[in-house]
Amino acid sequence: DQQVKQNSPSLSVQEGRISILNCDYTNSMFDYFLWYKKYPAEGPTFLISISSIKDKNEDGRFTVFLNKSAKHLSLHIVPSQPGDSAVYFCAASGTSYGKLTFGQGTILTVHP
Amino acid sequence: EPEVTQTPSHQVTQMGQEVILRCVPISNHLYFYWYRQILGQKVEFLVSFYNNEISEKSEIFDDQFSVERPDGSNFTLKIRSTKLEDSAMYFCASTPDSYEQYFGPGTRLTVT
Numbered sequence: 001d002q003q004v005k006q007n008s009p010s011l012s013v014q015e016g017r018i019s020i021l022n023c024d025y026t027n028s029m030f031d032y033f034l035w036y037k038k039y040p041a042e043g044p045t046f047l048i049s050i051s052s053i054k055d056k057n058e059d060g061r062f063t064v065f066l067n068k069s070a071k072h073l074s075l076h077i078v079p080s081q082p083g084d085s086a087v088y089f090c091a092a093s094g095t096s097y098g099k100l101t102f103g104q105g106t107i108l109t110v111h112p
Numbered sequence: 113e114p115e116v117t118q119t120p121s122h123q124v125t126q127m128g129q130e131v132i133l134r135c136v137p138i139s140n141h142l143y144f145y146w147y148r149q150i151l152g153q154k155v156e157f158l159v160s161f162y163n164n165e166i167s168e169k170s171e172i173f174d175d176q177f178s179v180e181r182p183d184g185s186n187f188t189l190k191i192r193s194t195k196l197e198d199s200a201m202y203f204c205a206s207t208p209d210s211y212e213q214y215f216g217p218g219t220r221l222t223v224t
Binding site: 046 | 116118143145147153154155156157160162167168170203205207209210211212213214215216217218
């Protein structure tokens with residue numbers, strides 16, 4: 001099941017710089033997209049989301065961009081901080097209350 | 113801030129034994145979910161539950177699995193006869209009335 005793909009297994013950035021995490025999807029029925037952050041031995045923590053009727057959503061240092069025609073979304077973190085080091089998952093849903101389909105995750109490491 | 117809680121944090125069981133994983137969703141949430149993550153793989157949807165019924169289940173959720181909301185607070189996942197391949201992190205999640213699901217810390221199930 002490759003409906004949601006995160007092609008970069010890992011990303012390393014310097015503190016203060018921008019982190020860009022990417023996600024592609026194939027199912028055109030998805031209409032809501034979410035980013036989760038996960039630390040080892042913890043559950044996924046909801047970060048930010050975007051509806052398919054928007055192309056951008058901001059929350060503090062986090063911005064999610066959606067390009068529906070390309071079936072691509074990205075998460076920008078500016079400025080990156082060492083505490084942002086974690087695994088980031090994108091997820092998609094086709095219905096409210098419906099199941100989430102996850103990508104494989106990207107390990108972000110922010111160096112001081 | 114309200115959280116989803118799960119017990120136990122780690123369960124070791126022998127192949128063929130029954131296990132019950134427990135979750136307490138956030139109190140005003142109406143929709144409940146179980147997901148699992150086998151080591152090194154994606155987070156996978158197992159089942160969703162609403163109004164005391166299963167609303168959706170995946171192919172993974174076969175007759176060996178069942179869910180129950182035995183009282184007003186707990187939500188359980190039972191595996192009747194565990195197999196080695198059931199070893200995974202099991203996450204419970206809940207949502208009030210939206211796409212955004214909130215996850216518990218997980219139960220690590222090890223089947224020997």
